[in-house]
Amino acid sequence: MENPQTISWIFLALAIASQNAPANHTEISNVADGINHLKPLQSEIENSLVWLENKNLVLKNGMEYLLTENGKKIFNETQKESKVLLKMWKAIQMKVAQLLE
Helix, strand or coil, X not given: CCCHHHHHHHHHHHHHHCCCCCECHHHHHHHHHHHHCCCCCHHHHHXXXXXXXXXXXXXXXXXXXEECHHHHHHHHXXXXXXXXXXXXXXXXXXXXXXXXX
């Protein structure tokens, strides 16, 4: 079962980590740790990235990931609402939950 909280956490970490260049698992994990003060499990990263890729929000390029135009749109909309990480995470979580319906 997909967890919107975990998926949105990984999405936000990827969005931040890949602002200047595609990000790998280590970079995503490091940013996720900064957001939640907890390193995600490898399975949480992998499962979330697969889900996000299937929803056309993330693009895999070799061993690195970046946001698609749809993913950038969600991230940009979220940034307009708030620049506070926890508020951004919550807003993204709500969008992910809608996609799960």
